[in-house]
Amino acid sequence: MNEQDTPTHGSEVGPTGHGTAVRLDQGHIIGDGGIPERFSNPGLPVHVPRAADLDEDAARRAEKQVTTLFGISILGTLLFIVLYFLIDVEETIYVPGIGVTSASNLALGVTLALALLGIGFGAIHWAKTLMPDHEMVEERHPLRATDESRDRVVHEMREGGNSSQLTRRPFLKYTLGGALGLFAVPLVLQVAGSLGPMPQKSLSLTFWHGGPSGPGQEPEFRPLRLMRDPENTPVRADEVTVGSVYHILPEGLLDLEEGVLEEKAKAAVLLVRLQEDEIQSEKQLDWGYQGIVAYSKICTHVGCPVGLYEQVTHHLLCPCHQSTFDVTRDCEVIFGPAKRSLPQLKITVDDEGYLVSEQPFAEAVGPSYWERGQ
Amino acid sequence: MSTAPTRPADALREGDRPAESRPGAAARTVGGVAGWVDDRTGAAKPVGYLMKKVFPDHWSFMLGEIAMYSMIVCLLTGAFLTFWFVPSAGHTIYDGSYVPLRGVSMSEAYASTLNISFDIKGGLIIRQIHHWSALMFIVALVVHMFRVFFTGAFRKPREINWAIGSVLALLAIIEGFAGYSLPDDLLSGTGIRAMQGFVQTAPVIGTYLVYAIFGGPFPGEMIIPRLYSAHILLIPALLVGLFTAHIGLVFLQKHTQYPGPGRTEKNVVGFPVMPVYAAKAGGFFFIVFGILSLIAAVVQINPIWAYGPYDPSAVTAGSQPDWYMGFADGALRLLPGWLEFEIFGYTLSMNIFPGALLLLPLVYVVLGVYPFLERWVTGDNREHHLLQRPRNSPVRTGIGMAAITAYSVLLFASGNDIMAIKLGMSINDLTWFFRIGFFVLPPLAFWVTKRICLSLQRRDRDTVLHGRETGTIVRTPDGRFFERHDTELTPDQWILVQHEPVAPLELEPAVDENGVARPAARKDRLRARLSRFYFADAVNPVTPAELAAAHYHGEEHEAIEPSETSASGGAAPIESAEAGRH
Missing domain, CATH: 1.20.810.10 (Cytochrome Bc1 Complex; Chain C)
Incomplete structure (x- = not known):
C-alpha cells in the first residue's frame, strides 16, 4: 500500500486513474478534477441544547445545586473559624487509615478544603449548566506585523543611529560598548570575590591532624584519643569486642566552641573489630590494633556518612548512592559509584590502654576534588 | 459574537422590563469606580476585549x-x-x-x-x-x-x-x-x-x-x-x-x-472569558x-x-x-x-x-x-x-517516549535501595538492570511507540475507507452479494482525515548545473537523512480520491461493460482490500 501523498500515483486509485477515456461505469466521476485533493472541513456541529436551556425546572434544579455548593463553602469557612479556636494545637486524634494525627491539622485542612472546593465545584457546575454553552468563534490573524510596520522600525532605528551621530562617530560606539560591557564587572567581582574564603589546605586536613583544620589553620600532629560519639568518652582496646562498631570522633572535637559540624564532617570515623585472620590486607592489619580498625565514615563518592554495616559480610554501605565497601579488604569499593577506598586511620593504644591515633589520615577524606592528588 | 441565541433560561420573568441601552448607561450601573479608573487609564477597551476573548476547551489544557x-x-x-x-x-x-x-x-x-x-x-x-x-x-x-x-x-x-x-x-x-x-x-x-x-x-x-x-x-x-x-x-x-x-x-x-x-488554523473555537471561562478557570x-x-x-x-x-556524621537509611x-x-x-x-x-x-x-x-x-x-x-x-494527534507524528511521539523512558529509568534507579528492600531483590542486580536499561529501553520505547502510532494511523485510514455500513444488501446480476457502504465522510470522521500529508524533504543535487559542488551539500545530506528518518514511512490521511476508489465496486453498471471491469486490473487490489475488511 503506497501511502505517500502522491495523488497521481495510480496503484491504489485504480479505476479512477487518469489518462484513459472515462468509462461508463465511473461516469459519476468527472476526471481527476472532480475529486478535491483534500477533504473539506464539515464546519461546526449543530448545538445541542442542555436540559436547563429548555426546561425552567431543570434550570431551577441546577441553581439549587450551585447554591448548595456555595453554601457548603460558607459552612466550611465557619467551621474552620470555630475549630481554629476550639482545638488545641497539641491535641492528637486517631483516624482509621491514617493513624494518630494532629487534630487541628486534620480539622483545619478538611474545613479549608470544604470552603475552597465548595466555591470551585459550585462555579464550574454553574458554568456547565446555566451559563451559555454556545461555542464562539474568534478569528486568528497572522502574528507578523505588516511590511510597513517592519520597515518603519528599521527606518526609525537607522534614523536614530544617524541623528545621534552614532554611525558617524564610531568611537562613541566603541567606548559606549566597552563601558557597558565592563560596568557589571565590579558587581560580579564583589559577589564572586567575597562569597567565601579560599579553601587552602582545609580539604586535605582533618581534626586528626592535631586540632581545628579550617582554611588557614595548620594543626601540628599529636596522638588523639578515639572518643565515642556522642558520649565523648575514650575507648579502651579491650572493650571493643569482635563484631562491635563504634562511632568515633577525635578527642577535643566535641569540646570546640565553634566549628563542631565542620570538623565532624571530615573527622567522623567508624571503628570495627574483626578477627585478625579475616583481614586480607597487611597494611590494614598494621594500621589497626589487634584486628581493631578505624576508617573514615565519610563516603568517597559525595560525602554522605557510610552508615550501614553488615556484620556478617563486613560490608559497609552508603545509604545515599549505595557504594559498598568491604572492611576485610581495606574498605575497597566492591560495588556502586564510588571509586576510592575509605581512608584508614592508623591507630594504636596509649599507656592507659585507650585507643589513640598514631598518625593523621594519609590522604584527604570525603568526596573527590580536582586538586586532591596535589 | 457576544449575543447567544435567547434561551428560556434567559427569558424575562413577569414584571421585568428590558434594560435600556443608551451609550454610557451600562457603565453607569457598574458604579463610579469603573468610570473613575477608565477616565484615567482608558482600560475599558482592553478589558472589554479580554472579556470576550475565546479559549478553547479541553481537559488537557x-x-x-x-x-x-x-x-x-x-x-x-x-x-x-x-x-x-x-x-x-x-x-x-x-x-x-x-x-x-x-x-x-x-x-x-x-x-x-x-x-x-x-x-x-x-x-x-x-x-x-x-x-x-x-x-x-x-x-x-x-x-x-x-x-x-x-x-x-x-x-x-x-x-x-x-x-x-x-x-x-x-x-x-x-x-x-x-x-x-x-x-x-x-x-x-x-x-x-x-x-x-x-x-x-x-x-x-x-x-x-x-x-x-x-x-x-x-x-x-x-x-x-x-x-x-x-x-x-x-x-x-x-x-x-x-x-x-x-x-x-x-x-x-x-x-x-x-x-x-x-476548527481551523485561522480561528479559535471555544468559550469567552466572560462569563464561562472566568467561572471555569476561577473555579x-x-x-x-x-x-x-x-x-x-x-x-x-x-x-x-x-x-x-x-x-554530618549521621544518616538515615533510604x-x-x-x-x-x-x-x-x-x-x-x-x-x-x-x-x-x-x-x-x-x-x-x-x-x-x-x-x-x-x-x-x-x-x-x-x-x-x-x-x-x-x-x-x-x-x-x-x-x-x-x-x-500524537499518532500523526509517529517519530516525534517516539522520541518523546524514548526521552521519558530514559528519564524514568534514572528516576526509578534513584529508588533502587527501596525497591531492593520492598521486592526482596539484590540491589546489585537492580543497579545493573538500570544501567543496561538506560541504553536499551529508550530505543525500544521509540520503536514500539512509532509502530503503535503507525498502526493507529492505518486503522484511522481503514475506518474512513470502510465507510458507513448502510445495511443495504445488493445482489449483483451474477449472483454475488455485497453491502453498500456510504461513501460520504461523516462529520465525526473529519478528525481522521484533517491532518496534513507529509513527505521527506528531497535532496537537491550535490553539484549545481555547472558541476560545482554546492557548499551546503553536506548539511543538506544530513537534513535529508533526518527528514527521511521523520517521514519516510509516514502514513498519510485518506484523500477523497482514495475514498472514492475504495468504494468503487464496479457492480452498479456491470451489465453494460462486464468484461472491462475485470480487465482493467484496477479493481483487483481494491476487491482484495475490501475482502480484508469484511
Whole structure:
C-alpha cells in the first residue's frame, strides 16, 4: 500500500486513474478534477441544547445545586473559624487509615478544603449548566506585523543611529560598548570575590591532624584519643569486642566552641573489630590494633556518612548512592559509584590502654576534588 | 459574537422590563469606580476585549492551569511561612512542645520549622500545603510539557514559549531543592551534603565553588540564609517574571486548539472569558487549592521531626530527594566508579560530575532546543495553531517516549535501595538492570511507540475507507452479494482525515548545473537523512480520491461493460482490500 501523498500515483486509485477515456461505469466521476485533493472541513456541529436551556425546572434544579455548593463553602469557612479556636494545637486524634494525627491539622485542612472546593465545584457546575454553552468563534490573524510596520522600525532605528551621530562617530560606539560591557564587572567581582574564603589546605586536613583544620589553620600532629560519639568518652582496646562498631570522633572535637559540624564532617570515623585472620590486607592489619580498625565514615563518592554495616559480610554501605565497601579488604569499593577506598586511620593504644591515633589520615577524606592528588 | 441565541433560561420573568441601552448607561450601573479608573487609564477597551476573548476547551489544557494554580498556592503559603521560619544555622536548644527533641541542640532553622509544625496553630497545615503544592506544581508542569510536546503545540509561532517553559521547569526544580533543604533536618542536610560533594567534583574550580557557596568549609552557617534568599527572593522573582511572559504569550498568540469540525488554523473555537471561562478557570483554582488542602490534611509529608537535626556524621537509611531531583540522583547511582580518573595528579570525577552537574542543564537545554531542531528537519515554516494527534507524528511521539523512558529509568534507579528492600531483590542486580536499561529501553520505547502510532494511523485510514455500513444488501446480476457502504465522510470522521500529508524533504543535487559542488551539500545530506528518518514511512490521511476508489465496486453498471471491469486490473487490489475488511 503506497501511502505517500502522491495523488497521481495510480496503484491504489485504480479505476479512477487518469489518462484513459472515462468509462461508463465511473461516469459519476468527472476526471481527476472532480475529486478535491483534500477533504473539506464539515464546519461546526449543530448545538445541542442542555436540559436547563429548555426546561425552567431543570434550570431551577441546577441553581439549587450551585447554591448548595456555595453554601457548603460558607459552612466550611465557619467551621474552620470555630475549630481554629476550639482545638488545641497539641491535641492528637486517631483516624482509621491514617493513624494518630494532629487534630487541628486534620480539622483545619478538611474545613479549608470544604470552603475552597465548595466555591470551585459550585462555579464550574454553574458554568456547565446555566451559563451559555454556545461555542464562539474568534478569528486568528497572522502574528507578523505588516511590511510597513517592519520597515518603519528599521527606518526609525537607522534614523536614530544617524541623528545621534552614532554611525558617524564610531568611537562613541566603541567606548559606549566597552563601558557597558565592563560596568557589571565590579558587581560580579564583589559577589564572586567575597562569597567565601579560599579553601587552602582545609580539604586535605582533618581534626586528626592535631586540632581545628579550617582554611588557614595548620594543626601540628599529636596522638588523639578515639572518643565515642556522642558520649565523648575514650575507648579502651579491650572493650571493643569482635563484631562491635563504634562511632568515633577525635578527642577535643566535641569540646570546640565553634566549628563542631565542620570538623565532624571530615573527622567522623567508624571503628570495627574483626578477627585478625579475616583481614586480607597487611597494611590494614598494621594500621589497626589487634584486628581493631578505624576508617573514615565519610563516603568517597559525595560525602554522605557510610552508615550501614553488615556484620556478617563486613560490608559497609552508603545509604545515599549505595557504594559498598568491604572492611576485610581495606574498605575497597566492591560495588556502586564510588571509586576510592575509605581512608584508614592508623591507630594504636596509649599507656592507659585507650585507643589513640598514631598518625593523621594519609590522604584527604570525603568526596573527590580536582586538586586532591596535589 | 457576544449575543447567544435567547434561551428560556434567559427569558424575562413577569414584571421585568428590558434594560435600556443608551451609550454610557451600562457603565453607569457598574458604579463610579469603573468610570473613575477608565477616565484615567482608558482600560475599558482592553478589558472589554479580554472579556470576550475565546479559549478553547479541553481537559488537557487544564494541566498547565494546575501548574499555575499550584505555583500561586506555593507563593501564598510560602509568604505565610516566612512569618515564622528563622533562616539561620545559629545554634539553639529546642524547648518547644515536641517532647522527644526537647533539650536537643539544633539550628534555629530546624527549631523554627518544628515550631511551625507543633506550636503555631494551623502552621502545620500551611507547611504541608506548601510542600504538597510544590510537588503538584512540578508534576503538573511536567505533564503539561508532555501535552505540549506530543501535540506539537511548540511549533511556530510558539517556540519562544516552549523555551521559556523549559527554563521555568528547570527553575522550578532548583526552587524545590532550595526549599526542601531549608528545614535543616537530617534528611535535608544529607541532601545539601550530597550537593556539596557534587559541586566539589567540578573540574578546576570545584573547591573554590564549594567554599563560595558555603562561605567556607561545609556545612558552615551561610548556606541556610543563602538558600533562603534564593528560595524566597531570587528564584521566585525569575519564576513569576518568566511565568508572566509565558501566560502573556498565550494571550497574545491565542491558545492552540485540537482539530475538529469547524476548527481551523485561522480561528479559535471555544468559550469567552466572560462569563464561562472566568467561572471555569476561577473555579478550577479553588478546586486545585481545595484538593491540595485535603491532601495536606490527611497525608503527612516530610515529617522533619522524625529525622532529628542535621549532623554530618549521621544518616538515615533510604535517604531520597523529592521526586523531581530523583533522575539526577539515579544517574549518580548508576555511573560506575571506574569513571574517576587521575591525570597529572588532578582528579576528574566522571562518575559524579556528568550526573550531578551536567545532566540537569543538559536535559533542559535539549528540551528547549527541540522545536528549532524539528523545524530545521521538517523545513516547516508555517504557523500552526491546530494541535496534532500524537499518532500523526509517529517519530516525534517516539522520541518523546524514548526521552521519558530514559528519564524514568534514572528516576526509578534513584529508588533502587527501596525497591531492593520492598521486592526482596539484590540491589546489585537492580543497579545493573538500570544501567543496561538506560541504553536499551529508550530505543525500544521509540520503536514500539512509532509502530503503535503507525498502526493507529492505518486503522484511522481503514475506518474512513470502510465507510458507513448502510445495511443495504445488493445482489449483483451474477449472483454475488455485497453491502453498500456510504461513501460520504461523516462529520465525526473529519478528525481522521484533517491532518496534513507529509513527505521527506528531497535532496537537491550535490553539484549545481555547472558541476560545482554546492557548499551546503553536506548539511543538506544530513537534513535529508533526518527528514527521511521523520517521514519516510509516514502514513498519510485518506484523500477523497482514495475514498472514492475504495468504494468503487464496479457492480452498479456491470451489465453494460462486464468484461472491462475485470480487465482493467484496477479493481483487483481494491476487491482484495475490501475482502480484508469484511
